[in-house]
């Protein structure tokens with residue numbers, strides 16, 4: 001009974017902006033709240049996307065990510081207030097680019113549940129460090145070998161170990177780990193799959209259905 005109540009509360013509060021057209025209006029409506037959540041969530045690592053915490057550049061970068069129509073947002077609310085948000089972009093599947101909560105227990109639970117679903121459905125990946133890396137690791141996000149991360153990020157990276165690499169963001173070097181499940185294309189039909197579902201044959205990555213036909 002308790003679980004059922006909990007699940008119905010959860011399903012009522014998760015919004016998929018950029019995926020469900022009915023939720024699109026929430027991007028604008030809640031942009032200040034989303035900004036404040038992301039701004040405060042990245043303050044402990046110095047700022048959002050390499051910008052100085054609290055600077056105008058940081059604000060502009062957050063707002064640009066939120067309002068980018070190509071970006072998908074998973075947003076949760078409690079009593080009409082935004083409690084957590086995740087921003088994704090399309091890159092080798094769905095790449096998580098930022099995430100945060102309003103610091104309440106509702107927000108933390110909501111964020112964990114969305115991240116847990118991502119892991120269960122193998123539908124997202126991202127670059128992580130610090131507390132969020134520990135959180136997604138506990139929720140089952142798989143480690144991606146750092147040797148793959150240059151290709152997946154499209155950036156110059158320096159491999160630190162099998163699981164860690166460093167790359168420049170702004171003018172600083174950050175050590176990160178790739179976590180989750182990235183999708184790669186079948187070289188024959190172009191459809192996307194987790195790489196462990198693509199077979200490597202004759203120098204090509206090939207999906208099941210292309211191999212069968």
Ligand SMILES: [Zn+2]
Nearest residue numbers: 186189207210
């Ligand atoms: Zn194929």
